[in-house]
Amino acid sequence: MTELTFARVVDDTAAALSLALDRELTGHAVLTPQDALLLDDDGAGVVAFTDGVPTHVHHTETGRGGAPALASLAATGPLRVECYAGDDGSVPRTDRTAVAPGTPAERLAGDDELAARTRDAARAADIDDADANDAGDPDAVEAFLADEQKVEAIRDRAREEARERAEEWGFDDL
Amino acid sequence: MVEAFAVASGKGGTGKTTSTLALGMALAEDHDVTVVDADTGMANLLFHAGLADVDVTLHDLLIADGSAAVSDAVYERYGMRVVPCGTGLGAFRAADPARLRGVVADLAADTDVLLLDSPATLASRSAVLPVVLADRAVLVVQPTIPAISDALKVQEYATSYGTGVAGTLYNKVQDPEAVERVAAKSGKYFEGETLGTVPEDDAVRAARRAGEPLLAHAPDSDAAAAYRRAADAIDVRDADAESVADRFRSAVVPEQP
Numbered sequence: 001m002t003e004l005t006f007a008r009v010v011d012d013t014a015a016a017l018s019l020a021l022d023r024e025l026t027g028h029a030v031l032t033p034q035d036a037l038l039l040d041d042d043g044a045g046v047v048a049f050t051d052g053v054p055t056h057v058h059h060t061e062t063g064r065g066g067a068p069a070l071a072s073l074a075a076t077g078p079l080r081v082e083c084y085a086g087d088d089g090s091v092p093r094t095d096r097t098a099v100a101p102g103t104p105a106e107r108l109a110g111d112d113e114l115a116a117r118t119r120d121a122a123r124a125a126d127i128d129d130a131d132a133n134d135a136g137d138p139d140a141v142e143a144f145l146a147d148e149q150k151v152e153a154i155r156d157r158a159r160e161e162a163r164e165r166a167e168e169w170g171f172d173d174l
Numbered sequence: 175m176v177e178a179f180a181v182a183s184g185k186g187g188t189g190k191t192t193s194t195l196a197l198g199m200a201l202a203e204d205h206d207v208t209v210v211d212a213d214t215g216m217a218n219l220l221f222h223a224g225l226a227d228v229d230v231t232l233h234d235l236l237i238a239d240g241s242a243a244v245s246d247a248v249y250e251r252y253g254m255r256v257v258p259c260g261t262g263l264g265a266f267r268a269a270d271p272a273r274l275r276g277v278v279a280d281l282a283a284d285t286d287v288l289l290l291d292s293p294a295t296l297a298s299r300s301a302v303l304p305v306v307l308a309d310r311a312v313l314v315v316q317p318t319i320p321a322i323s324d325a326l327k328v329q330e331y332a333t334s335y336g337t338g339v340a341g342t343l344y345n346k347v348q349d350p351e352a353v354e355r356v357a358a359k360s361g362k363y364f365e366g367e368t369l370g371t372v373p374e375d376d377a378v379r380a381a382r383r384a385g386e387p388l389l390a391h392a393p394d395s396d397a398a399a400a401y402r403r404a405a406d407a408i409d410v411r412d413a414d415a416e417s418v419a420d421r422f423r424s425a426v427v428p429e430q431p
Contacts, residue, residue, distance in 0.1 A: 074323065
């Protein structure tokens with residue numbers, strides 16, 4: 001039976017993955033970037049966890065699985081995390097959706113320390129640490145870069161932020 | 175002539191300080207180079223350059239009514255002039271980052287290339303200041319989605335404030351072929367060229383532990399060679415030193431929060 005164990009908005013994906021790891025979540029988490037609304041994109045990432053270790057990833061909007069699904073999730077900024085203990089939600093545990101334990105922390109959060117902690121937890125829980133499952137997939141970073149709309153949205157937002165802050169900070173040479 | 179580069183990343187842990195000193199040493203073969211630790215909140219260049227015990231640092235130059243002269247904080251090391259920043263919290267609180275403009279102007283009057291090791295954040299006025307003051311930014315990125323996203327953000331800030339982009343340097347690279355593909359795909363978003371890819375290398379950690387810049391500690395390492403190639407890819411532009419110094423002096427600088 002699915003049980004919503006907690007839901008909150010966190011600053012970034014590292015915080016989301018860290019939450020699941022610290023709580024040793026076995027079940028799944030739904031990660032919804034807060035700017036999904038701004039981007040007019042209602043996609044969410046669903047990540048299956050075993051003992052806090054991410055094992056399978058699926059993206060609801062793009063239908064991607066595994067490492068490429070991480071690219072669909074890439075967005076700087078806050079995201080809403082809902083954790084459900086007990087089942088895998090909409091993530092099928094197949095080779096297509098499988099990720100190595102440290103991959104989400106490395107590629108999505110860029111957090112080597114978190115990736116190392118996750119791998120340690122994977123070893124403790126006897127979860128396969130082989131990267132073999134990702135090897136055949138297009139690289140998540142390349143998939144991210146291929147998503148022109150998403151990358152341009154990040155750039156547009158940064159330019160807007162720079163302009164707003166210039167005013168706030170007293171730069172007047174724009 | 176002088177051109178000021180902000181070595182920036184937008185994200186911590188990309189090897190920015192290692193890169194600043196390595197590019198500095200490589201560029202010093204053909205230019206007079208001054209390296210400044212402009213990351214006044216998280217200074218660490220002093221540990222990389224064997225300057226952990228020095229008395230006077232950039233912090234002393236940023237204190238209102240401080241008695242230190244700019245030259246007191248300049249150390250001739252490894253064929254460059256190095257201006258470290260201190261790590262004391264008290265000194266950081268007392269420091270007025272806006273004074274960086276005057277310090278940079280003074281240093282610019284007497285060098286070919288100024289490299290500003292910039293904060294790994296865009297969260298405050300003082301963190302963005304080195305990028306505002308520089309002519310161009312060198313973006314140091316790891317081939318991860320967040321590092322690339324953050325570098326793009328730095329680029330958009332830089333260009334919004336009239337600072338160009340000299341190029342992108344991929345660092346801590348484990349799979350060069352994959353990064354070639356990533357660099358090819360990211361090229362359409364980044365201004366400037368891909369300056370190079372620096373491999374993950376144990377020599378970098380060894381140099382850091384030894385308190386020496388990589389190019390001094392392990393000049394024959396693969397990473398050192400990659401940094402030299404990257405430095406060669408940077409075409410330093412001529413500019414009149416006085417006009418550049420004037421520009422720094424007149425640059426609009428944020429008030430203290």
